[in-house]
Structures are given as C-alpha cells and as structure tokens.
Amino acid sequence: MRKISLIIKREYLTRVRKRTFIIGTLLFPLLYMALIFGTGYIAEKSRQNLNVAVVDSSGYFTESMLAKENMIDKSSTLSLVPKAGPGFNFDSAGYDAYLIIPPLNWAKGDSSLQLKASKSYGPGSTSIVEAKLNRIWDRIKNDSLDMDEAKQVVFSSSRLNLHFTNTTDPHADAKTANGIGYACGFLIYFIILIYGSQVMMGVMEEKTNRIAEIIVSSVKPFQMMLGKIIGIAMVALTQFLLWIVFVFVIYNVTKASGGNMSTTNNLVGSVQAIFTSVNMPVVLFMFGFYFLGGFFFYSAIYGAIGSAINEDVREAQSLSFPVTMLVIISIVLMTSAIQDPTGPVAVWASIIPFSSPIVMMARIPYGVPGTVPYWQLGLSMGLLIAGFIFTTWFAGKIYRTGILMYGKKPSWKEMLRWAFRRN
C-alpha cells in the first residue's frame, strides 16, 4: 500500500507541477469568461443606429406617431418621406435605409415589409427598427378598433404559456436539466479522452525510457499501473475542483459588483436558476461517481494499450482507435438520450458500462427517481463498478507482459492471449 501511495504521489506531483497544467487550469475559465462576455460586448458594439426613411402608401403612418416613437427610443430614427420620384436618392439625402409601406389590406394580413439599403446591417440593428414599427402598428390597430386603455390590456394579455413541471422531482426543470446534462456528458467525454490518453502516453513513456523494468523489480506491475491511473485521476479531480472554485469566486464577485452590463446580470441570473432548479447535490455526487467510474473503466484499457506499444505514436492511434470509438459512440447516444431521457435507447445506454458514464450523466439532471428510477441508477452504478474492476484486472494482465516486451506491435488478438495466460 505504501508503495502504491508513493507512485500516486509521484504521478500526481510531476503533473500538477508542470507549467502546462497550471496554464491550462487558469486559462480555460478565462477563455470561457472571455467567450461569454466577449460575444455580448461584440454584439453591443456592432449594433448601429439607423436613420430610416419611411415611404407610406397606406396612409396610416403619421409624422406624430413616428416622432413619439423616436422620442421613446433614440437608438434609431424613423422619418416619413413623401412619395418621391424614381430618381430620389436615399443615400445622398442622409438615410441609411428606406422602407416602403404598401397600401394595406386588412383581410389579406400581409405583414412582410422590405427594408432596403445600399449596405448590409445585422439583425441587432434592424430588430430595433422592427420593434419600433410594431409598436406603431399596434397603436394603429388599436385606433382602428376604437379600443380604450382597458380593452387594450385585455387584448395584449391574452397569451398562454406552457410550462413543464416534473411532479416526482419538482426541482427538475426540463430546460436547465437539458443544459446541465449536456455539460456533464461532454465534460466526462473530454476527461476520458484527454486524461485517458495521458495514462496511455505515461505508460508508453515508462516503457520507452526503459525505466519500467527497474520499477517492476521493486513493485508489482499491477501496483505500478494502478498507481498511475489513480494519480492521474487525482490530477483531473484537482483541475475540476479548481474550476469549481473559480466559477464560485467569479460568480460571487460579479454578483457583488452588481455589474450594469446586461450580460453579467443574465449570467448571474442563469447560474442562480441552475442552482435552484435542479437537485444540485445529487447531480454533483453522481458527477463525481461517473467521472471516476468512467475514467477508471477506460484509462485501464488505455494503460494496457500504452504498455503494448513502442515509440511509434501511430501504433498508439491504431490500437486505441476502437476504444476511442466507444467513447465517441457514447457521446452520440448521449445526444439522443437527452432529447428523450426515458426512451429505451437512453435507459439501456445509461446502464451498459461502456456508455453509462456519459449517458447517465445526461439523464440524472432530469430528476432521480422521477426520470431515472432507483433500480436503473443502482444497476448502472453496480455494473460500472464491476466493469472497471474487470477492465483493470484485464489491463493488468496485458500490462504485465507488455511493459517488458520490445519489438513489434502486438495485435489485439495477441494482447488477449497475454490476458488469459496462466502466469
């Protein structure tokens, strides 16, 4: 036991102390924040105030209505222009765009207008004009129906909204559950691929460095493999905990500073919504379980592959391809499971060990035991534990032979023979 802990300590410290780990851990949340704030900022910046000429053929639009709207929202200007001849140039008259309102026909209900300009403008700019036109249009409709204030309130409030509630788990909100499910599934997917290949490369390094035989003359090969897997799992866990701490700190700082940017408010609001709408302790605990379970399940196989290959990275790719394929299939199954979290594909893919870490994590935010009954969760967890014990045992057998074997790349068939050999 003491020897395994020595190996775990070495694997952990050499990785955590590496500059790439520190930079990666710091940079990822910063990039993430930059993405969120940056897109908001760029959208804000790229919005232009348009000066629009309105040519009215319907006779409903009046100068006073436009002026009133222009007073309320100054981000764009609408001005009524008398019907001009074909030679009239909007650009030289100082307008960015013009719009012609055709003679209106109530029965036909034609509501599509053309905004024309000599340049292109993004939806951020035109949507303001559209909103303004619609407010004027509402007023025109109200006026033509002779509606007073009270009638107008009744008319505009008559919209029905459908909201979904899970009766067994009132916390589960379908929309946030969907988002959390996606996030968890993809995180586990990335962990398995990134840290799984770290296990593979680590084992390969020990083999090509020729230090493997020196280590196995002190410890059992199985201890050596297990120490590496656990050490790297702890590196992944550390990175996660740091990220959670970062998010927590950033969240509290932005909340405390009460930023006036609408994107900040949206972010704080949505984080708050996530924490209140989903059973967070269950999700976090299960994430920890499936994260470790999935990692152990796959990294043992990646370790075995690392022990079988030599210096050549192409050998690593060709041997690990089938395993990587399983991970990718899992993420495909996950995207279908998240649309229909109680369907047969979702249920079985979340129980079978190779896909369960990713698929089950997409289902759990929808609610336990509402969407995921206890028997499914229990079976899935039990099978995953059995699964990673099996892959670790199996990989240990291959590892023991492979780590001391130099020369040509073995096939999967040969590796299976190593695994089931008596000694």
Add this chain to the structure above:
Amino acid sequence: MALLEVQHLKKYFATQKAVDDISLTIEKGSIFGLLGPNGAGKTTLIRMITGIFYPDEGTIRLDGKPFDPVNDVRDIGYMPEERGLYKKMKIGEQTLYLAQLKGLSKSEATRKIKEWFIKFEMESWWNKKVEDLSKGMQQKLQFVTTVLHEPKLIILDEPFSGLDPVNSNLIKDEIFNLSQKGATIIFSTHRMEQVEEICDHIVLVNKGKKILDGTVKAVKQDHKENLYSVGIDPMISLPEQQRPFDVVHSEAHRMIVRIHEGNKPNDVLQYLLQNGAAVNAFNEILPSLNDIFIKLVEGTPVTRQFQNINA
C-alpha cells in the same frame, strides 16, 4: 554458505523454452558471472530471481529461505540491461523515489543518497534533470540507484556498457568494494575479459540450459588443449622422430605446441634439450574464456548473435 540456491528452474513461453531446468548455487560474498549469448535465457532467469516473473517450475531460495518476491525486493538490487530513468524528473527526487520504492524511509534514503553522491562526485546533480546528463553520467547514476539500499544480492546486467575506461574502473572498484563488504554480485555480460578479471565463479547458459558451471580457474583447466609456448633462440630444426608434440604455430624464436595425449610437459623439455635446443621460455597456454565460450556456443544457430549490441 549459499546466498542463492536455484533448483530446476523452468520458464516456458509460447514459442520457446526460455529457461529449461537450470540449477545453480551462488556463495555469499562471491562475484558470480552469468554468461551466455543473446537469447540464451539469462534475462528470463534473472527476472525470476528478482521476482518479476514467476517460474513455471522449480524453487528459488534466498539466504536459506524460500524466495518471497514481495518482501525480498528489499534485499535485491537489479540493474537491467534495458535500463533508464525518468528524463524530466530531477535527479535527487528521482533517486529518492526509487530508494523509497525499495522500502527505505525518506530520511534514511536521503542520507544514503548524499553519501553516494559525495563518493561519486555527483553533489551538484541534485536539482538537475536526467536529460541534462551524458550517457556515462546516467550509467553512474543508475548504478547508484541499484546499490543504494544496500542489497544482499546485486544483479548487474552489462554494467559497463556505455562507460569510458575511467568510469568503468570507478564502477569496477565499487563492485569489488561491495563484494568485500559482504554483498553477493551476479554479473551478466558478454564481455569475457571483464569476467576473467572480476568473477570468481561462472555459469554459461545456452538455449535455456546450463552448459558450464565452475570457478574461472577450473573452467580454464577443464578446457585446456595442452598448448604450450616454447621460446628457442636460436631456432633449430627438430627431428620428427619420437617427437612428443605437434607444432601448431611457429615464429622466428617461438613456437606453440600441442603435447600428445599421454605425454607430460617434462617430456617436451627432455626432447628439446636432447636435441640441443636452447630453451629460453616455456609456459602453458590456458584458453581464454572467450575461446571457451565460442567453442561451446558455436554451431548453435544463435552464435551469430554473439556480440555486444546494446551500446
């Protein structure tokens, strides 16, 4: 008393009998040479002795007790032929790690590392990385990590490959030193001149079987071909009649002779003196281990692989 007793050890792989019924005994404090061409089964034999492989059959006794791979690693120091270190890890840390894996406590390991580093003038290496060292320096470091925990049994596979003569001698002296302090050393190599110089006892294996076992002296005696070198000045022509030897090779003032079966060296001298030859030198030529090795291994398909290719 024997430190290591190996009885009828067998290890068969899918395609070959790597070790096929080998028995040997190694005395405490001796330097033991394990010889054999590439692929003879040396490494497999060593891996069983170090607990890396389990034997299919046979027993290993270490220091009078059955060998226990888990607990006896503390008593064994093994430097494999395929050796290496973590390239990116600091030397001090790495040495400490390897010593702790052998079962030393941190403080004990630190103290011993410092002693050895001073002895080998490696004090300034502590915070350097292995990739900063030359190959010879790495070998020195490798040797230190092998013997640091003061094992009773030290197994060295080609310890001098890649070393210059100065560092070679440094390691050689240290091997004698450790042997004097009571450590038993198994020395596996192809380099026969080193074996003659260092080893007390040798075993030659080929194709998984032991084909020679004895002290260096006895082995040479067993394989001598009754060759003598005779110095005669001035050289005269000798009559064929009643000559008790054949001339194998002859030079201006010297010839090499093989004494006929049943004759003694004295018969040669008598014959020479009777014929009036002025003998100024007469000595026996014992075969070198190299010759014996080649003679015994030759004719088997693996012979052509007999060369040092790990450098």
